Amino acid sequence: VALAGVAAAFAVLAAAAAQNPSANQITFSEHVAPIVFTRCATCHRPGQVAPFSLLTYEDARRHGTTIAEVTESHFMPPWKPDGGDIEFQGDRRLTQPQIETIQRWVAGGMPEGDRGRLPRAPSFDAGWPLGEPDLVLSMPEPFVVPADGPDIYRNFVLPTKLSRDTWVKAVDFRPSAGGVVHHAAFLLDSTGEARQKDKADPLPGYGGVMGGGLTNGPASPAELVARARGVAQTSPAQAAGRAGGGGAIGGWAPGGGPKTLPDDLAYFVPAGADVVLSVHFHPTGKAEREASKIALYFARRPPTKPFLIVTLPPYSGAFKGINIPPGATQYTVTDSFVLPADARAFAVSGHAHYLGKELTLTATVPGHATMTLFSISDWDINWQGTYFFKDYVSLPAGTRLDATIRYDNSAANVRNPFNPPQRVTFGEQSTNEMGMLVLLIVAGQPGGAPTLRTALEQHLQDAVRASPMMGGRGRGPG
Numbered sequence: 001v002a003l004a005g006v007a008a009a010f011a012v013l014a015a016a017a018a019q020n021p022s023a024n025q026i027t028f029s030e031h032v033a034p035i036v037f038t039r040c041a042t043c044h045r046p047g048q049v050a051p052f053s054l055l056t057y058e059d060a061r062r063h064g065t066t067i068a069e070v071t072e073s074h075f076m077p078p079w080k081p082d083g084g085d086i087e088f089q090g091d092r093r094l095t096q097p098q099i100e101t102i103q104r105w106v107a108g109g110m111p112e113g114d115r116g117r118l119p120r121a122p123s124f125d126a127g128w129p130l131g132e133p134d135l136v137l138s139m140p141e142p143f144v145v146p147a148d149g150p151d152i153y154r155n156f157v158l159p160t161k162l163s164r165d166t167w168v169k170a171v172d173f174r175p176s177a178g179g180v181v182h183h184a185a186f187l188l189d190s191t192g193e194a195r196q197k198d199k200a201d202p203l204p205g206y207g208g209v210m211g212g213g214l215t216n217g218p219a220s221p222a223e224l225v226a227r228a229r230g231v232a233q234t235s236p237a238q239a240a241g242r243a244g245g246g247g248a249i250g251g252w253a254p255g256g257g258p259k260t261l262p263d264d265l266a267y268f269v270p271a272g273a274d275v276v277l278s279v280h281f282h283p284t285g286k287a288e289r290e291a292s293k294i295a296l297y298f299a300r301r302p303p304t305k306p307f308l309i310v311t312l313p314p315y316s317g318a319f320k321g322i323n324i325p326p327g328a329t330q331y332t333v334t335d336s337f338v339l340p341a342d343a344r345a346f347a348v349s350g351h352a353h354y355l356g357k358e359l360t361l362t363a364t365v366p367g368h369a370t371m372t373l374f375s376i377s378d379w380d381i382n383w384q385g386t387y388f389f390k391d392y393v394s395l396p397a398g399t400r401l402d403a404t405i406r407y408d409n410s411a412a413n414v415r416n417p418f419n420p421p422q423r424v425t426f427g428e429q430s431t432n433e434m435g436m437l438v439l440l441i442v443a444g445q446p447g448g449a450p451t452l453r454t455a456l457e458q459h460l461q462d463a464v465r466a467s468p469m470m471g472g473r474g475r476g477p478g
């Protein structure tokens with residue numbers, strides 16, 4: 001009966017369309033605006049990262065042909081993860097019918113249609129979407145991004161002045177100037193190291209990707225290697241201070257809203273810590289003065305469980321001896337980790353610089369087919385983000401996580417910063433390389449977290465011991 005009803009409804013529609021050709025016509029007001037307003041305008045509006053606005057019929061018509069091209073090719077909206085086995089929150093990809101609607105609109109001459117049918121243009125409230133923050137941190141002084149030139153990686157020290165240890169539930173971010181901030185990471189530093197780096201640099205902040213080589217804890221990779229060689233002792237607890245990236249409260253990329261951790265999970269921000277705002281600026285053709293703000297929302301009480309950060313390989317690959325010959329297209333770094341206890345994963349991200357090409361994280365549950373947790377087959381340093389799974393992904397004890405990062409150091413890699421290609425080794429400059437996949441997990445059973453944490457500490461120790469930095473005893477990547 002229901003099906004017959006649907007068929008009848010279609011028949012009526014088809015008859016109406018036959019009588020009135022315009023009913024068949026794809027118009028901006030009726031069909032395209034609802035797509036553009038909800039899926040494009042978050043970035044395509046004044047003051048945002050996209051190069052033009054998409055808020056009116058005129059805007060859309062002027063760029064219509066390109067819009068049809070870039071939506072069909074999936075270049076827009078930007079969304080890097082391949083469609084894998086797991087669904088993500090906030091998936092920006094258009095559906096096939098939406099893509100076809102745009103194609104038909106452009107092929108049909110881009111009619112405006114009945115303005116009476118235009119949905120209301122989206123409004124972007126000037127307030128914080130999550131309400132009044134508990135703490136707003138601002139860059140102490142604006143940083144001038146020139147009109148053009150290379151991308152700039154810069155770190156700004158924002159003292160929290162928190163008098164007590166604090167749990168942070170959600171973080172939001174707001175750039176001040178027209179679209180120069182391409183992405184930002186929020187790191188923590190309680191050692192004063194970032195302040196020193198800032199002081200040593202005459203301009204606001206200091207240079208470098210992701211904290212600019214901030215050791216951010218008890219030991220740098222070189223120190224850990226020295227300790228493992230027996231020059232000094234490292235305790236697992238010390239190592240763990242670094243192992244999990246142990247000092248970050250998320251990040252931001254254009255079009256991204258505030259990020260709230262699931263359940264009662266929260267980030268730990270020690271009293272007196274500095275937030276190090278690590279920004280990738282992309283000049284826009286117009287000089288800008290950028291003074292971003294970070295909004296923090298506190299948890300009312302400490303979380304009932306911790307979350308753990310699985311970083312494969314540890315330290316962004318610092319111990320892997322990354323050393324990529326010019327021309328290499330198949331240079332690969334891999335790392336694996338077996339979960340010793342049940343876990344549930346809730347978010348994933350990856351990191352590499354310009355030569356990174358393909359990043360993949362899979363999970364193999366014993367006795368089951370391997371599932372892809374995350375895969376980017378055309379990595380772009382400009383579109384880094386943390387992707388939250390729609391639901392927790394259950395990873396029972398014994399699950400093996402496999403991370404693979406493939407680099408392309410040939411001239412065919414359009415993002416290769418060197419022409420002709422040069423040998424590239426590990427380092428924090430954007431023209432050096434790094435590589436890792438990061439999975440955020442909670443223990444699947446009460447009391448499971450210490451087991452998982454100990455195994456992660458051991459994994460770091462093993463990575464240090466196996467490193468080519470240990471004097472050639474370890475094997476470098478192939």
Ligand code: HEC
Pocket residue numbers: 035036039040041042043044049050051063066067070071076077078092094254255256
């Ligand atoms: C998350 C932010 C974001 C969203 C959402 C987004 N765009 Fe874009 N768009 C950009 C940025 C940034 C650029 C500039 C890209 C570049 O230069 O690499 C761009 C560029 C474009 C271009 C110019 C491409 C070219 O090659 O000249 C078109 C057309 C476009 N976007 C259309 C769309 C449409 C249509 C949608 C929605 C269906 C959309 N975009 C959604 C950020 C976004």
